[in-house]
Amino acid sequence: MTTLSTDILDAGLQQIRDAASPVLHLCSQEPASYAEAESYSLGTKTAPTIGAQGNRSGGGRKIEIATFTDGEIDATGTATHWALVDAATSRLLASxxxxxxxxxxxxxxxxxxSAIEIGFAPAT
Known part of the structure; x- marks a missing residue:
């Protein structure tokens, strides 16, 4: 069984928190890249609040994107996925x-x- 220390899990989550220009997209399908997140985007929230690393229910580590009311829907469609990107580096951080x-x-x-949880489950 593989076990990763909390420091390792937190380092990955910190990469998300350190994004220079985070944008949360509401997408019409699951993106696999920054370009797809932009292409599938139905709406955005610029600079969402991302909380500190913490324990995940059931084990592991997580961060949460806080609730908000000031995003914008730019296109009509069916929303199926969230995508968090770093616009400054054109990286898809999570979907x-x-x-x-x-x-x-x-x-x-x-x-x-409701807050969005991004995290790592414990190794099994």
Missing amino acids: LPVPAPQVVTAGNPLSLT
Whole structure:
């Protein structure tokens, strides 16, 4: 079994927290690259608040993107994934599915009512 120390897990999460220009995209499908996150984007939140590393429920380590109400929906479509990118370095930092896909309409505000958890599960 592989075991990684908390320091190693936290270093990976710190890379996300250290992003020079973070942007959270609400996407129409799962992106595998920065370019795809931009292409599939239905809406954005610039500079979301990203919390410090902490223990993940069930083990492992996590960070959370805090709730917000001031994002913008730029295109109409069905949102299926979140993507966190660093616009300054054109890097996809993380992507994950939304809890329940939903239709969004251009011109409406983008809000996050529950924090998004990004983390590492314990090794098994």
